[in-house]
Amino acid sequence: MGLVAADLRVLGNLLTTADGRRVATSTFVGLALFALMSWWVADALVDRPDLLAMLHRETRGGSLQALIGYGLMACPLVATWYGLSLAQRQLFEAPELLLWRLAPQAAVRAPLQALLRASLVSSTWAFALTGPFVGAFLRQSPAPLLAWCMLPLAIVCCTMPLLATLLAVQVALVRWFAGRALRLVLTVVMTLASLGFFAWFLLALFTPSQARVHDIAAAARDAGGLPWTVDTAAAMLSAVATGRFDWRATAGAVGWLAAALGIFLFAARQHPRAWERQLEAAAGFGARFGRRWPAGAAGAVRKKEFAQLLQQPGALLGFVLFPLLVFGLAQRRLLIGGILANPRLPDCVATLGAMLALWFVAVMLVLYAHMGRMAVWDGPQWSLYMASPTPPGRLVRGKLAAIATLMLWPLLVVAVAGGHLLGADRSTLATFLAVAIGGTCAALGVLAALGTWPRLMRPDEGGHVLQGARNFVAAILLVFAFDLVTAPGWLGWIWLDHFARERRLEEHVVRPYAPLLAGAALAWGSLVGVLGAAIGTRHYRRLLTPR
Amino acid sequence: MNDRAPMLETTGLGRAFGKKWALRGLSLRVPEGELYGFLGQNGAGKTTTLRLLAGLLRPSEGTLRIAGLEHGTDGAALRQLLGFVPDTPPLYDYLTGRQYVALVASLWHVDRRQRDERCERLFATLDLSEVADELCRGYSHGMRKKVHLAAVLTTAPRVLLLDEPTTGLDPISTRRLKDLLLAEAAAGTTILLSTHVLEVAEQICHRVGILARGSLCAEGPVAELRQQHGARSLEDVFLSTAGGGD
Ligand SMILES: Nc1ncnc2c1ncn2[C@@H]1O[C@H](COP(=O)(O)OP(=O)(O)OP(=O)(O)O)[C@@H](O)[C@H]1O
Ligand SMILES: [Mg+2]
Numbered sequence: 156m157g158l159v160a161a162d163l164r165v166l167g168n169l170l171t172t173a174d175g176r177r178v179a180t181s182t183f184v185g186l187a188l189f190a191l192m193s194w195w196v197a198d199a200l201v202d203r204p205d206l207l208a209m210l211h212r213e214t215r216g217g218s219l220q221a222l223i224g225y226g227l228m229a230c231p232l233v234a235t236w237y238g239l240s241l242a243q244r245q246l247f248e249a250p251e252l253l254l255w256r257l258a259p260q261a262a263v264r265a266p267l268q269a270l271l272r273a274s275l276v277s278s279t280w281a282f283a284l285t286g287p288f289v290g291a292f293l294r295q296s297p298a299p300l301l302a303w304c305m306l307p308l309a310i311v312c313c314t315m316p317l318l319a320t321l322l323a324v325q326v327a328l329v330r331w332f333a334g335r336a337l338r339l340v341l342t343v344v345m346t347l348a349s350l351g352f353f354a355w356f357l358l359a360l361f362t363p364s365q366a367r368v369h370d371i372a373a374a375a376r377d378a379g380g381l382p383w384t385v386d387t388a389a390a391m392l393s394a395v396a397t398g399r400f401d402w403r404a405t406a407g408a409v410g411w412l413a414a415a416l417g418i419f420l421f422a423a424r425q426h427p428r429a430w431e432r433q434l435e436a437a438a439g440f441g442a443r444f445g446r447r448w449p450a451g452a453a454g455a456v457r458k459k460e461f462a463q464l465l466q467q468p469g470a471l472l473g474f475v476l477f478p479l480l481v482f483g484l485a486q487r488r489l490l491i492g493g494i495l496a497n498p499r500l501p502d503c504v505a506t507l508g509a510m511l512a513l514w515f516v517a518v519m520l521v522l523y524a525h526m527g528r529m530a531v532w533d534g535p536q537w538s539l540y541m542a543s544p545t546p547p548g549r550l551v552r553g554k555l556a557a558i559a560t561l562m563l564w565p566l567l568v569v570a571v572a573g574g575h576l577l578g579a580d581r582s583t584l585a586t587f588l589a590v591a592i593g594g595t596c597a598a599l600g601v602l603a604a605l606g607t608w609p610r611l612m613r614p615d616e617g618g619h620v621l622q623g624a625r626n627f628v629a630a631i632l633l634v635f636a637f638d639l640v641t642a643p644g645w646l647g648w649i650w651l652d653h654f655a656r657e658r659r660l661e662e663h664v665v666r667p668y669a670p671l672l673a674g675a676a677l678a679w680g681s682l683v684g685v686l687g688a689a690i691g692t693r694h695y696r697r698l699l700t701p702r
Numbered sequence: 703m704n705d706r707a708p709m710l711e712t713t714g715l716g717r718a719f720g721k722k723w724a725l726r727g728l729s730l731r732v733p734e735g736e737l738y739g740f741l742g743q744n745g746a747g748k749t750t751t752l753r754l755l756a757g758l759l760r761p762s763e764g765t766l767r768i769a770g771l772e773h774g775t776d777g778a779a780l781r782q783l784l785g786f787v788p789d790t791p792p793l794y795d796y797l798t799g800r801q802y803v804a805l806v807a808s809l810w811h812v813d814r815r816q817r818d819e820r821c822e823r824l825f826a827t828l829d830l831s832e833v834a835d836e837l838c839r840g841y842s843h844g845m846r847k848k849v850h851l852a853a854v855l856t857t858a859p860r861v862l863l864l865d866e867p868t869t870g871l872d873p874i875s876t877r878r879l880k881d882l883l884l885a886e887a888a889a890g891t892t893i894l895l896s897t898h899v900l901e902v903a904e905q906i907c908h909r910v911g912i913l914a915r916g917s918l919c920a921e922g923p924v925a926e927l928r929q930q931h932g933a934r935s936l937e938d939v940f941l942s943t944a945g946g947g948d
Contacts, residue, residue: 156801156808157805157808157809158805160805161794161805165794165796165797168796168798171837172796172837172839250792251794252792253758253792254792254809256758257756257781257784257786258806258809258810259777259780259782259809259810259811260781260809431758431759431760435720
């Protein structure tokens, strides 16, 4: 049994256990969702012959190649995302690496196995994202069987070269520059890659068909519109689909693959040294931070959350980038342009509304990460909590205190942005702060209740939390619950808007209501917060009881 | 014993992590078929030494030759001779014990008949036959260790490196392990192990080396060391050299 056979055996064995089947199911659900969305996007285009005709004209008959190229663009994006995020771990932190290194085989065998694993996973995801889209147009074409057979090859030719190159670069970087600085850089890149991938995905999903066709045509028109690998693979596939065989393009696509593998194998010879350097450089940041820890459990848990945050360069960077994002939104009046331009509302009301909307978006961006802090990220230490005599309420309190402090950041950033860029006056700022504090309390309640929900968050015996569909469901529930608890605000706004349509609102009329609004928001927020904390404590008790 | 050609030889071997030396100036000569034990306090450099010998770390200074081969130049040939049992074994969670042994055996080019024969014998000796077809993820700490040990022994290494092999093993398994190691050594395998259990060292090691803060502070057969230090037990020797230095 070789390494590849062993990995296949692992996949087979995985399906024989309940946990493994759960992982497999959630992965499958994730893939199916991606495939469904890909198909949905293609279907919306297939249903618009007018747009397709326009594309045909604009690309001078090359519409099939343009469409295939557009579909295949998902491959390098998946490769970038995977190559910079998870593959890095597989390359240096897989537990089996030790065995691979000890075995009497070539030094490149271990990294090659990591590349194979990464290629299999990323090609599968790329297939889910690309296959249905390209398939829809192959069917419409209609393409001969050979084209269908070559679709996987095209996907691999678009995914693997970039993945192999990225891994090769990482091996080289770690080999020569291992250390804290590199770790910081790689983590930052990793965070950006993940964020970028999901941003691209959402953008691509919600682009209207018309704009999409323009994008496709534009990419097909200018020479550098698509990466080379995608361009050659699209040429190869579209030729086959129309009954020709383009030897040049096929040789090109396979050539890219071979070249990247060559680069990888060259760099992989440095992998043993790189791995060694990585082990040495594993020390953390700022170990001196916080010598004097509080003695109480809640205080210690709070402090622990901050200390952990300091160890995560990605999270820290997020905190720094975050104000830039909010300031960018405020400056360009993105998302809030409609509110500010509403002529029926007095200035102070419009500004308050815009600031609250900004705050809402800002909180949405960080909420998911904070949910992890409640229970999931403590997976490896779970047995410690289970064994400790500390009442669950204290743990929840400590965690909520830490998150509350971190959630002051969006509040502050939006307040500053509002004061500077939107020209909010002092009383508007005060009202905003009060309402947003109420909202923060409500958000904390949601986090406490959902982030500890045993069904979604229970770490398994080994301390691992299952990834995949459960994550996805958790994220959706979180967004939904946060929308629900902030619904009074939204409803109030809609009512105000209606009211303003019938009668002109004057500033001196609405001003006196500001304290009332602030009080109501604070009361509502406290109610939701207290309720959520109570539910969270109950959940925590259930999480901590042995199964 | 020193008249035999050394199977393993280091001169001035040292390894630094950043500015800190984990091991410095280690010169060892271990002849074929010897059972050599490293003793030392936590952080003394035992694991570092074994990792250097296994080729997982590169020396910062000094040289290291095993069976006349060097890690840098004869990598695969040298690894073929070596077996390393780290304190946390690199098992595949989703392979069964038997499948794991098969994987390791194939990586070390052991043919199927020999593999099956050795595997059966080792699993029986180490009391693993009953769990051989369960997934490794369900194994206890000691079982994981024994499975990896069985896998490594299936490859019939000529030099066997063991990092704290007895931690986590029950008394019966410990006894079987000791017998197994003695038999292996008698058959010509050179064995280096690190341990905190002085009895193990006393009972099976031909020679022991005591490491303190990265260098060897005493070396020799247990009886000789006792005599030299005028001590009644290895424990006294250990306390006066490794711990009692200050
Ligand atoms: N990857 C590493 N990075 C930095 N320092 C290390 C690393 N590995 C070991 N060290 C240091 O080298 C020294 C020796 O460590 P080593 O693991 O060899 O000790 P040991 O004798 O095996 O201890 P134990 O009995 O606890 O297993 C220690 O001071 C340790 O901190
Ligand atoms: Mg050790």
